[in-house]
Structure formats: structure tokens, C-alpha cells
Amino acid sequence: MNIGLELASYNHCIPQMQSHGSRGTRLGWLALLLLAIVLLPQNLSASALTDAARQLAHKIAAVTGPGAVALEITNRSSLDDRSVNEVRTALEGQLRGEGVRTAKPDESVGSAQVTLSENLREYVWAAEIVVGQDERRVVLVSLPRPQTGGAPASAMPVVLRRTFLFAQEQPILDAALVEMPAGSRLLLLDADRVAVYHQQSGRWELESALPILHARTMPRDLRGRLLLRRDHLFDAYLPGTICRSSAAPPPAVACNDSDEPWPLTADDGSVRASFTPARNFFTGAFSPPIGKVANGPSFYSAAALPRSGYTLWALAAVDGSVHLLDGMTDQVIRNVRWGSDLAVIHSNCGTGTQLLVSQSGDPSEDSLRAFDIPDRDPVTASAPIEFDGPIVALWSESNSTNAIAIVKREDTGWYEAYRISAACGS
């Protein structure tokens, strides 16, 4: 949708029509997607606008009959100048074709005042027509409005990069990229299924959809985790439900009601934590314990930072604090004001392993930033990378080299999956 300046306008266009410019750059096949999303509707709309203008002209001509008419067009909609000019051209052309000539008021037998307006669903164009001493007549046409459908460099040790993977209207809980001999596959976990996509001509095409059947009511802030496995394709964890894929083709998935704890990393021997089935957080019970700690605070997310001889666990607690567990002590950091989603990401820079942290909680934008924890105090390791909406899920990928971030775009309400990777900065 191309939105621009109004012409003569004395009431405001509907605010929802204002476009939100994309801030990110998209690569590869994304360019095709953008072409499809942005340019195609524009082209379609040009044709639709012209057709509607001709339709309106036909209705005007039916009232005025052949002759000279003063035509005035006022734009009170979100159409831009170019579109209005297209409408004007089509309108005048069709009127001419039906024997109606546009002229100055003093040279005309009647007038047609056209107002280009809109409601929340459609453009509405009205023509108020007066011919001679006759009563004012109003004719209308309407046409659907198109649906409105988005890195900084850094002097920090780490540069975060995001790669757009996929977007859909339904909430995405987690995503995973799998390299297979037959080509890459993208797995997407949502509330009802695991969708498997394969790449074809630069686009992800749906290959199969594996339904997730469960008896329980899912919580309002639904979360889910997709973990790739060695002996079968994946395990999917949802609150109160665990699903396991088949080991051999054709792909299938079997789900069971289960309160089994979720693995906090992809390792087979990973620490697991109990997830509250009707809520959106982990209870804080670990299995096996982290060193001597079997019970920590309730937390939203956890990240494992390998250290020489032990693992330092960072937990984003439900109360907003961050806990660092080393198996012996529980250090609480209260003043960081981080978001509630943490993940670990490996790079060859800084300490080699960074903590990836969501930031704002602002519904219109959010960002990710990397931190090093050389000792026990976090040090900023990257500039933030920004997103056009809140980050609703952040998980380390199974190899922990990259992470997956799911963003809910503020302008469209759609969910976008990104792969987050790290490179060395200056």
C-alpha cells in the first residue's frame, strides 16, 4: 500500500492507513516476498482504482446525460497524489467516452463533486451531482482497501545479525533450520502443528504439517520449544504436552499429555526444568540439580554459559531479576532491567559465549543485545538489533551457535521468525 500526501483534505484520513516503513533489509528470497507483499497489491490496486473510477463515471453520466459538467475531486482518504491522479484520469476518460465533457462551472449545465473517502474496510467514493434546477443526486462506489501487511554497525566486540526466516499470522512458538541431503528444511512450531517447509526457488514451500493433538487447554501466553534430535527429527515441548517425531519417513508426530520437565539445552544429558502447564514460566525445579541447587526461582528463560570446570546458568526470573547459578551460589542481579527472554549464542569473539537478551517490553519495538559475563557482572558486548514489535520467543538453536527470535510485528500483528547470529566487531 502506497500512502502519501493528501490533496484537498479537511478531515483526517483513517490513522490505520498510515504505513510503517520497513527498517530492516531483507536478503535473497525475501526480496521476492517483499515484491509479492508490497508491489503486487500496489499494482492490483491501480487497476482496481481505475475500474472503480470508470464505474463512478458511468453512474455520473447516467444522471447528467451528455453535455458539459464541472467536475471537482476532493481526496479525504489515504490515497496518495499519484493514485488520485490515476482516478481523475480514468474518471475523465470514461466521462468523455459517455459524452460528458468536463468544463468550468460557468460553462457547464451541471456539477459533479466527487469525494474520495474511506471507511475501515473500503474506499468509498461519492459524487454529488446537480444538473440545472434539479435536486442534488448522490451516487457511490466502493472498493476494498488493500490490507496493510519489516543493522546498525557497531564498535562493540560482537555484531549481531538477524536473518529473516518466515512470517505468518498465527503465533510461532519456535523454529529450527535443518540441513538435509535433499535440501534445507524449516520447522515451525505453533499451537496446533509442526509445519515442515522445504526451499524451492528461493521460497519456503509447505512440505507437511504434523498436527499436535492435546487434551489440555493451552495457556494465554503460549510457549513451546522445538529441539532437534540425533535419533529422530525433533521433540516439541508445549505446556503439559510433549511430542516426538517419527525416526523414519514419512514424517509423523506422536503427542502425549505430560508434565515431564523440559530440557534447557539440546544436549541429551541436559538439565531439565519443570514448566507450569497453565502458565508461562518454569517452576524453578531442576532435574538433575544444577550442582547443589535443585530449586531456584521461578523463571521465564535460562541460558547456559560454559565455564572452565562448570556451567554458569543465567535465569530471567518471574520477578524481573536475573539470577546467576554456578551450582554453589545464587547471585541475584536486580538492576539490569532486562527483558524476560534470554538465550546463549556462541561466537569467536569476546569470551566466546554471549548472553543474548531481549530488551524493552515496549509493544511497538524491541531489541536484542549481547552481553559478556567475564566474571559475574554483565558487560555489554553488542549494539542492539531492533525489531518492529516485541520479541515473544527467544531460544538458542540446538547447536547453540545461533538463536531463534520470534517477533510479533506491531503494525500487522503477524509473527516473524529470525535466526540470530554473531560475528566479531571491532
Added chain:
Amino acid sequence: MRRIVFLLLAAASLLGTAPGATRPRYGGTLRVMMQAAPNTLEIPAAGTPSDYWNLARILAMVTDTLVTLDAAGHIEPGLATTWQSEMNGKRWQFTLRHGVRFHDGSSASAAVIAKILGDLHPDWGVHASADTLTIETDSISPSLPAELALPRNAILRRNSDGIPIGTGPFRVAEFQPGRHLKLAASEDRWAGRPFVDVVEIDLGRALRDQAIALELNKVDVIEASPQSGTNSARIGTSLQVELMALVFPPNTRAQDARLRDALALTINRKPIQSGLLRGAGEPTAAILPNWMSGYNAVFPVQANVQRARAVLADSRQPALTLNYDPRDPQAQLIADRIALNAREAGITVQVSLSGSPDVSLVRIVLPSSDPATSLREAAQALGLNAPILRSSSVDDLYPAERALLDGHSVIPLFHLPLASAVSARVHNWNPERGGGWNLADVWLEAP
């Protein structure tokens, strides 16, 4: 030096980020105030617009409807997941959500829902079969889903005390008529348990009291005047969902259409809107707001006293009595201004609350984002004949609305929005643009 700058930047990034950056948090009590002081929890037959919105918001917390509408009038699933019409819109079939239960544990089956809707609409044929509900009407009803989305069609049963038992995100825990309502989270809600544990609603609180309570941090969600500003809170304004208009009753002395036409031409709406309404709303000469219809430009709002005098010509016209709703804080001032405007064209209008009025200043609700449904509801509220509508297309709407306004039995004046404000500890505050509050998705910052 560069290292110092880096460390300062690093420290700033740790400490200076926006607060409250967490996932939705479960728990806590949401404190709400409302103007309405209902004795029963049902949509009032003859209340103020404020009474309507307050009860609609309460029922939306406790109950569900079969479907809902978004701001653009698109149908969205509620207790029904799919729907289709047959016989040119005379028969509608709804597939119901599986396993939904009322707050008392009983099943919200198709048979139960059919009974509830059948009792509400004896003229409908409502039939249940397995998970399917069929509704048949005598005339074509393209807007039936919009009708079903209205709060009066909420799917609920009532206990012996008249307390509604629904399937919504909250159940009624305690009700002190006219004073207080306590709602508790429904743990088994089909769309997931709401984030807050309890909603405490203080009823019968004036707007001014609500604003003071918000300033003192004694409440989390209040109604607000669209024009007012509250520094410590976030304010949300809806689309224009109310109409202020002049209505002539059947026994008015203004039987001469020229007098009503002339009165309409004298009213200078813009200064009233910018002054008395403090910029809220939009002057209008139409029943439906432009965001619903899109054609309001063809209903001119400019005053034209000269033309009003010409319309009256030398006719002798009676003096008119104008009354208003004394519960509406702005109504008297607006009525006085209308009387003043009328005088410029030689029309005598006396503002009075006593006696039989010749014209009334009213404020009505436009309850649906479906324009056909709102036009029907508005016509009923304004005492006009029901419009004949086959669809919500502008080709049907415009002539129907024009017909309602011909004869000037009603003079539309302003379309008005609703406003609400919340405290800083409220997160995920996304009031519906049609006036609803959607408190099930709200969560509270940790204490």
C-alpha cells in the same frame, strides 16, 4: 579514554533500558472503577450510554458470544469456530467449539446454547445438532453474525440470584448491587486463563472521582473524558461509537419540516466541538460515523443561517422547548448553545427539563462495527422506523440512512469516542477500538 567511553556506554545500557521488560505475569488484583451502578448484571433497557458500555464490558469479562466483530466489521470466532449462511442469509449454521464449560462446570453444548438464544429470540428458529447450531429467520439476515456479537446475545445462564454464569475469562465471585463487583479468573477458560487473578470493580463512581483515584494510584483502569488529560496514566481513545443528536418526538410542535430543516441549518457544530467538547469527537450530519460508512462527506455540517431564514420565509413557527439528559455533564451547555444558534435565524428555543419537550438532545450508542447493525440500533434508539437493509454495502446503507434523515426528525450533531485510562503498573493494555476493554490480556507489573 575510548575504554572509559565504552564502559560508560555499557553501564548505561545495563541500567537505562526501559523498565517492565518481562513476559506477561500471572497474578495480582486489577482495580477498576465505573460510573454505572447497576442493580442487575444485564444490559439496561433504558440507561445512559455509559451504563451500556459499563455493562457490556462486564459481560464481556464473564461471558462469550458466538462470534465477535473486529473494528472493520469482520467476523471472528467466539464460541463458534466456523459459520456459513444458506438460503440467501435466512439460515445460518455455526460449528461450536468443543468442550467449553460454563463457570459452574456444566457443558456449553449446542443444545444449551440453542435454548439460550431461542429464549432471547422467540422469532428465530434455533436448532442444535451435535456441535452445530442452526438459526433460521423469516427474513434474510446478512447481519445475523453482527447481531449475535452484541452483548445482549451473550451466552449465559443465571443463578437463583440473577448472577450471570458464563464461559468468559472471569467468573462472578461477589456482587453488591450498585456498589461492588468482584470477578475471579476462570482457570479452565477455553482461550487460556487470564493473567490477573481478580478484578475488583467499584461501581457508581463519578468520572472526577475516578480521575482522582488514578492520580492517587488507588485504581488501575478508569473511564475518562475523551478530552481530559491525565499525566500519570495512559489513555486510550476508541473510534467514535456514540452519536449526539436532536430528536423530535411525535407530539412535537415542530410539525412543519421547514422548521426542523431550518433548525438543522442554524447549528454551528464546530465551535461546540472545539469548545464544549474540548476537541473530542467529530461534527456530523449523518447517523453513522465515517469510519463505518465512508460517505459522510455527502452530509454537509456547515451552518447556514441565511438559508435557514430563507427556508422559514415568512412562516409563523412556534417556540420550541429543548430538553436534555441531566446525567450528561456536557448536555446543558450544548443545549444552551443550540438555542443561541437558533435565535440567529429567528427560531425560539427554550432549554428546559420540565414539561413535554418539542426536541430532545440525546446521546445514543452505536454498538456494532457492522454499519447495518449500528444503523438499525440507532434507528430504534432514535425512535425512527427500522431501515430496510439487505447488506452492509454502501449501495444499501446510503439510501437507508438518507431515508432515515429525510424529514429532519433527527438532526445528528456529533460522533463521540470513549476514553479510558490505566495506571503505570498495567501492561498489555489494548482496549478494543469499538469501546471494549479486553481485560483478559492485561497483566500487572510485579509489586
